[in-house]
Amino acid sequence: MNVLMAAPEAFPYAKTGGLADAAGALAAELAKMDHHVRLVMPFYRTVKERFPAMDCGRPFEVKIGERIIAGNLYRHENAIFIGCDQLYDRPDLYGTSSGDYADNAVRFIFFSRGVFEAARLCGFKPDIIHCHDWQTGLVPVYLKKIYGADPFFSGTKSVFTIHNMGYQGVFRAETLPLSGLPPGIFNPEGLEFYGKMNFLKAGTVWADIITTVSPTYAGQIQTPEYGFGLDGVLRNRADRLRGIINGIDDCLWNPARDRYIPGNYSAGKIMPGKGICKKRLSSLCGFKDPARPLVSFVGRLSHQKGSDLAAAVAGEAVAEGVDLMFLGKGDDLYQRELAALAEKYPESLCVRIGFDEEFSHLVYAGSDIFLMPSRYEPCGLGQMIALRYGTPPVATGTGGISDTVRNYLPLSGAGTGFLFGETTPGALRQSLWYALCVYRGGNRWRGIVRNAMAEDFSWRKSAARYVEVYGEAMGQASGG
Ligand code: ADP
Ligand code: GLC
Numbered sequence: 001m002n003v004l005m006a007a008p009e010a011f012p013y014a015k016t017g018g019l020a021d022a023a024g025a026l027a028a029e030l031a032k033m034d035h036h037v038r039l040v041m042p043f044y045r046t047v048k049e050r051f052p053a054m055d056c057g058r059p060f061e062v063k064i065g066e067r068i069i070a071g072n073l074y075r076h077e078n079a080i081f082i083g084c085d086q087l088y089d090r091p092d093l094y095g096t097s098s099g100d101y102a103d104n105a106v107r108f109i110f111f112s113r114g115v116f117e118a119a120r121l122c123g124f125k126p127d128i129i130h131c132h133d134w135q136t137g138l139v140p141v142y143l144k145k146i147y148g149a150d151p152f153f154s155g156t157k158s159v160f161t162i163h164n165m166g167y168q169g170v171f172r173a174e175t176l177p178l179s180g181l182p183p184g185i186f187n188p189e190g191l192e193f194y195g196k197m198n199f200l201k202a203g204t205v206w207a208d209i210i211t212t213v214s215p216t217y218a219g220q221i222q223t224p225e226y227g228f229g230l231d232g233v234l235r236n237r238a239d240r241l242r243g244i245i246n247g248i249d250d251c252l253w254n255p256a257r258d259r260y261i262p263g264n265y266s267a268g269k270i271m272p273g274k275g276i277c278k279k280r281l282s283s284l285c286g287f288k289d290p291a292r293p294l295v296s297f298v299g300r301l302s303h304q305k306g307s308d309l310a311a312a313v314a315g316e317a318v319a320e321g322v323d324l325m326f327l328g329k330g331d332d333l334y335q336r337e338l339a340a341l342a343e344k345y346p347e348s349l350c351v352r353i354g355f356d357e358e359f360s361h362l363v364y365a366g367s368d369i370f371l372m373p374s375r376y377e378p379c380g381l382g383q384m385i386a387l388r389y390g391t392p393p394v395a396t397g398t399g400g401i402s403d404t405v406r407n408y409l410p411l412s413g414a415g416t417g418f419l420f421g422e423t424t425p426g427a428l429r430q431s432l433w434y435a436l437c438v439y440r441g442g443n444r445w446r447g448i449v450r451n452a453m454a455e456d457f458s459w460r461k462s463a464a465r466y467v468e469v470y471g472e473a474m475g476q477a478s479g480g
Contacts, residue, residue: 218243
């Protein structure tokens with residue numbers, strides 16, 4: 001099968017969150033299964049600076065309203081990059097901590113059209129274009145309304161994966177003419193959303209198959225509480241909606257071989273490796289006593305991730321004898337809140353603002369407990385990585401977290417973590433206190449760590465599910 005993976009970010013090229021891990025690892029796993037895969041993404045500054053991509057010498061132009069914008073293709077291994085310096089040569093992918101880039105609509109209209117140009121110019125005839133999140137939401141519409149008429153794409157179908165309903169790419173109605181799409185689709189059955197243009201809705205309406213990143217989230221997004229206004233659209237397309245859990249790249253995230261941690265370990269022999277990692281992390285954080293339980297948070301600092309809930313119980317946790325480490329980047333509000341806590345508790349609370357892939361390995365390995373108080377979580381990779389590194393999560397039992405973390409059962413000793421229901425500081429506190437109590441009990445904790453490390457989160461099963469879904473999409477008649 002020929003799969004064109006169109007993603008706004010993908011590991012190792014550019015990453016702000018789990019979408020990058022998922023798109024990069026899925027592309028690699030499909031290639032291992034002997035499918036022909038090309039990853040297409042924007043040629044951001046970070047890619048340009050860190051990878052020796054080759055200029056393909058294939059310039060192209062896209063009409064955006066009255067403007068003609070010129071682009072170029074670059075290639076690195078199986079990835080094709082859509083180059084356009086005026087749009088992508090910037091310090092960040094989508095915006096800064098104070099907000100999104102004002103021209104994101106144009107940046108991703110150009111990218112979505114560039115996906116078709118890239119396929120054509122590189123002679124890669126896709127059976128499936130697999131698109132990810134709102135930035136590629138227009139691709140399924142372009143396929144149905146414009147490019148499907150080109151014999152090159154006559155057999156092509158689209159699969160659209162929603163990684164997060166909280167980011168929909170909603171722009172002023174005046175954006176539609178810039179896209180070159182017919183005005184007739186600007187209605188509630190199409191991509192109109194309360195008088196605006198909604199890219200995620202477009203993908204949801206026109207994709208041949210829609211997937212999201214866990215079975216539980218696939219159910220949740222069809223309800224008003226989690227659908228962010230699109231639950232009705234998703235209910236209408238429920239027969240085409242599938243929930244497929246993400247995996248993690250088990251070569252990259254493997255405590256037995258990880259190059260970024262000072263002590264390697266495995267489920268069969270956890271000590272001394274994990275202890276060495278904890279000592280290193282504790283000392284880098286400036287903590288005084290590595291015998292204290294070390295509880296950490298790694299994630300985007302946004303309302304979704306609930307770092308504020310963790311911040312609300314931080315003072316009591318420190319008083320309970322806990323050391324706390326936060327690694328994150330995101331909204332100013334949450335960055336400031338954490339920075340203030342670090343000043344207040346310099347000896348037992350450490351905050352690193354920034355995106356630090358390498359350091360995150362040490363945080364997962366060197367911590368005792370991983371905090372993930374998400375208000376909602378489509379899949380979540382943090383909890384899976386933490387489990388693999390023998391760091392049981394204290395996390396909200398929502399979305400993909402509830403599909404991957406098994407709640408600890410004291411009588412049988414089964415379970416891999418501690419789940420709580422309500423996203424309140426009180427519920428988090430109770431769950432954390434319980435986890436600490438078990439941690440201090442010794443033996444039972446070691447059992448949870450072993451259970452956690454024995455879980456299989458590799459991509460194999462999920463990639464096979466995607467192949468089934470591609471097959472379903474290809475079996476569908478064209479229309480729309
Ligand atoms: P989301 O995609 O919603 O941000 P996930 O849990 O799916 O959340 O994935 C987050 C990914 O990004 C994980 O690989 C996590 O380790 C990584 N990550 C998040 N924040 C940081 C950070 N500040 N530094 C390093 N890695 C981070
Ligand atoms: C999103 C979600 C996260 C998911 C990731 C990869 O950003 O917030 O839950 O794991 O995408 O699918």
